Amino acid sequence: GAVVSQHPSWVICKSGTSVKIECRSLDFQATTMFWYRQFPKQSLMLMATSNEGSKATYEQGVEKDKFLINHASLTLSTLTVTSAHPEDSSFYICSARGSPGPNYGYTFGSGTRLTVV
Amino acid sequence: AQSVTQPDIHITVSEGASLELRCNYSYGATPYLFWYVQSPGQGLQLLLKYFSGDTLVQGIKGFEAEFKRSQSSFNLRKPSVHWSDAAEYFCAVGVNTGTASKLTFGTGTRLQVTL
Numbered sequence: 001g002a003v004v005s006q007h008p009s010w011v012i013c014k015s016g017t018s019v020k021i022e023c024r025s026l027d028f029q030a031t032t033m034f035w036y037r038q039f040p041k042q043s044l045m046l047m048a049t050s051n052e053g054s055k056a057t058y059e060q061g062v063e064k065d066k067f068l069i070n071h072a073s074l075t076l077s078t079l080t081v082t083s084a085h086p087e088d089s090s091f092y093i094c095s096a097r098g099s100p101g102p103n104y105g106y107t108f109g110s111g112t113r114l115t116v117v
Numbered sequence: 118a119q120s121v122t123q124p125d126i127h128i129t130v131s132e133g134a135s136l137e138l139r140c141n142y143s144y145g146a147t148p149y150l151f152w153y154v155q156s157p158g159q160g161l162q163l164l165l166k167y168f169s170g171d172t173l174v175q176g177i178k179g180f181e182a183e184f185k186r187s188q189s190s191f192n193l194r195k196p197s198v199h200w201s202d203a204a205e206y207f208c209a210v211g212v213n214t215g216t217a218s219k220l221t222f223g224t225g226t227r228l229q230v231t232l
Contacts, residue, residue, distance in 0.1 A: 006160070041227075043207065044161075046219055046221075093160050093161070095161075106220060109160050111158065
């Protein structure tokens with residue numbers, strides 16, 4: 001079945017530094033990737049949607065200059081948290097979809113726990 | 118805009134007992150509906166999905182869900198719960214507008230299983 005690999009699974013960084021999270025589709029071409037943020041004991045909040053080769057579409061309230069998303073190939077999307085601060089600490093999850101249309105095939109990565117100290 | 122409501126934040130059942138997790142949605146057109154399960158510190162695993170056709174959908178791990186349009190519901194059921202089913206369960210509605218398709222999640226239901 002479809003597999004999405006997300007790395008790293010956890011990262012601790014100092015305040016003010018940048019962190020990059022990778023999301024790879026291992027056995028299919030991901031035309032669309034999604035990035036979510038999940039606070040403890042809460043639901044997933046969609047941050048942005050990215051289509052290969054085009055700019056990401058950010059949800060309202062998400063700072064595009066802080067959360068940089070790159071989807072340069074059909075198998076890789078990255079989320080870079082720039083100038084991270086403690087309030088950016090969260091669980092970030094990516095999801096990939098192989099094709100548009102009604103035949104949904106969302107596959108989720110295993111998530112990245114980011115702690116900013 | 119679409120929305121999903123999971124009224125039960127936390128449910129506790131005994132191992133071997135039956136389970137029903139509630140999900141109500143709001144969407145103007147025919148929805149695409151999903152149930153996902155999340156273990157602590159992990160991503161989401163798809164249990165089942167409904168697009169069209171038979172309103173009773175079978176999924177993995179013995180789960181099933183029934184789409185009831187009149188009640189705007191898509192409740193998840195399992196006849197006999199196992200201790201390994203303890204996890205967080207999310208209901209989601211999919212909106213397909215071509216390339217802008219995306220999922221909207223409910224707030225989740227945490228399932229605890231007692232032995």
